[in-house]
Amino acid sequence: MVIIGCGNRQRSDDAAGILVAEKLRKLGIKAEICTRGCAELIEVWTGAKDVIVVDAVVSGAPVGTIRAWNGREAPLSVRTPPSTHGLGVAEAIELARVLDRLPSRLQVYGIEGQRFELGAELSPEVIAAIDEVAGKIVGDVRAERTPLTG
Amino acid sequence: MTGRASKTIRVDTLARVEGEGSLYIKLVGERVADVKLKIYEPPRFFEAFLRGRHYSEAPDITSRICGICPIAYQMSAVHAIERALSVQITPAVRLLRRLFFCGEWIESHTLHVYMLHAPDFLGYPDAIAMAKDHRAVVEKALRLKKVGNRIVQLLGGREIHPISAAVGGFYKTPSKQQLCDLAADLEWALEASVETVKWTAGLDFPNFEQDYEFVALRHPDEYPLNEGRLASNRGLDIDTAEYEDHFMELHVKHSNALHSVVRGRGSYFVGPLARFNLNFDKLPESARRAAIDAGLRPPVKNVFRSIVVRAVELVFACIEALRIIREYEPPVASRVEARNRIAVGQAITEAPRGVLYHRYALDEDGMILTAKIVPPTSQNQKRIEDDLREYAAQLVAWPLEEATWKCEQAIRCYDPCISCATHFLKLVVDREKG
Numbered sequence: 001m002v003i004i005g006c007g008n009r010q011r012s013d014d015a016a017g018i019l020v021a022e023k024l025r026k027l028g029i030k031a032e033i034c035t036r037g038c039a040e041l042i043e044v045w046t047g048a049k050d051v052i053v054v055d056a057v058v059s060g061a062p063v064g065t066i067r068a069w070n071g072r073e074a075p076l077s078v079r080t081p082p083s084t085h086g087l088g089v090a091e092a093i094e095l096a097r098v099l100d101r102l103p104s105r106l107q108v109y110g111i112e113g114q115r116f117e118l119g120a121e122l123s124p125e126v127i128a129a130i131d132e133v134a135g136k137i138v139g140d141v142r143a144e145r146t147p148l149t150g
Numbered sequence: 151m152t153g154r155a156s157k158t159i160r161v162d163t164l165a166r167v168e169g170e171g172s173l174y175i176k177l178v179g180e181r182v183a184d185v186k187l188k189i190y191e192p193p194r195f196f197e198a199f200l201r202g203r204h205y206s207e208a209p210d211i212t213s214r215i216c217g218i219c220p221i222a223y224q225m226s227a228v229h230a231i232e233r234a235l236s237v238q239i240t241p242a243v244r245l246l247r248r249l250f251f252c253g254e255w256i257e258s259h260t261l262h263v264y265m266l267h268a269p270d271f272l273g274y275p276d277a278i279a280m281a282k283d284h285r286a287v288v289e290k291a292l293r294l295k296k297v298g299n300r301i302v303q304l305l306g307g308r309e310i311h312p313i314s315a316a317v318g319g320f321y322k323t324p325s326k327q328q329l330c331d332l333a334a335d336l337e338w339a340l341e342a343s344v345e346t347v348k349w350t351a352g353l354d355f356p357n358f359e360q361d362y363e364f365v366a367l368r369h370p371d372e373y374p375l376n377e378g379r380l381a382s383n384r385g386l387d388i389d390t391a392e393y394e395d396h397f398m399e400l401h402v403k404h405s406n407a408l409h410s411v412v413r414g415r416g417s418y419f420v421g422p423l424a425r426f427n428l429n430f431d432k433l434p435e436s437a438r439r440a441a442i443d444a445g446l447r448p449p450v451k452n453v454f455r456s457i458v459v460r461a462v463e464l465v466f467a468c469i470e471a472l473r474i475i476r477e478y479e480p481p482v483a484s485r486v487e488a489r490n491r492i493a494v495g496q497a498i499t500e501a502p503r504g505v506l507y508h509r510y511a512l513d514e515d516g517m518i519l520t521a522k523i524v525p526p527t528s529q530n531q532k533r534i535e536d537d538l539r540e541y542a543a544q545l546v547a548w549p550l551e552e553a554t555w556k557c558e559q560a561i562r563c564y565d566p567c568i569s570c571a572t573h574f575l576k577l578v579v580d581r582e583k584g
Contacts, residue, residue, distance in 0.1 A: 010214060043296060091278060097282040099289065118195065 064125025
């Protein structure tokens, strides 16, 4: 299983995916951190069958809301936040779909963010959601499966 | 729409540029009344972060400004501080730094040529839509970018926000074998880059030439990356320490990024087109041949052709990387020590998007008193507005949607890294009765 936390540490709530990955590492679970968007993400999951991706999202839901998708299903309608890397996680998944490079199982966790300005301060609701998503992934790892939700 | 009608071209979030920005164009009758490229990311605080920090932290702090060109930031930082402290780096370190830069150019140019810029010429909204019809092209791009990643990862210690560059050299230098392991990938990348030149040369370009002042580094023996004098096609030829005597930054109300101008002249152009036009004679023979075969001879004044020039620079970067791999012998020490002193040092390096200026003033303990950073996109910002003023005038008769799309394309020619300059572009065209 390959677990990938995405985001930008310098942009407040956009760091959510990275902080989930770091939390997992502290628990002794191998997790990748991806900060350069599309091409890197596809590269990181190449060869893996079972993949979990975590990123901050903007969907209009209340801040801190956790959403889970099966990335192999219909194209994502929720866009990842305006990233400084040109192409974000949703684009990576869609590009991989076109190129037949999606892993056979792909679970996406999205944490609704609110602030994306330069800075390290996260919304308290996002900090709580980071713990919850990390907890869910620990469960996924223990069960040695990716729970395909949605 | 009558000739006297006025309209506004408005792009609220520019796509396929690095960062966030917007464009507002006001047309009154057939006259372009106003052009504002707005960069609304909060002003950058990095210059202030650096004050009171030790100079050894500057390369790692400034590399965080940009996820696409962190190496250029590190390189301008280390060169400026080395200049302040009169540090002479070893020939091996000099080679490694050029190789490091080649890796960044390969990553950045591949991303822009294929994923951000090519969809404009082929009529797709983005690279994903393009990939459906041009799968092999996108596959090639991903592989090419990965070659650049490998170089950056090896020399930087990791792929993003590299941590190995240090004042005086590197914290760790690679073995000869580690570099040789990159050669086969680079041989493939060189071939792919030559194909990229041919492929981009076959695209359709709008007929749009401007009389630009091109500004780039110029070095007596090599295509510029880390060093050289700053030159232009209008007679500028200065030591990089004199940069602030010849260029100034202006605050404009509509943008959080400062506008740079050449004192007494106005906007200027930095980046691949400027480098190519001023340094064509320094390109390796096969890169020059690839350019000429693609119909490129300096001066290239059509900014839309910058996609072909970037491809030529990909060829250069691969040739240069292969040369360095052949010549490299690991240094005895990975870096030379610097002695503290009160001093000021400036440096300019060629980031993928153009010249990147850093200045540091240091105290007797090596602490940074002041720092100044002028990124390439803020230097191009006024030039982009000037282009749009001319280009929008050609588009007044076009339906608004198409005119807007064309203006966005013109901006993307500059590969603006708005996150560097301060951060997507929004475009507004305002038509008013004249």
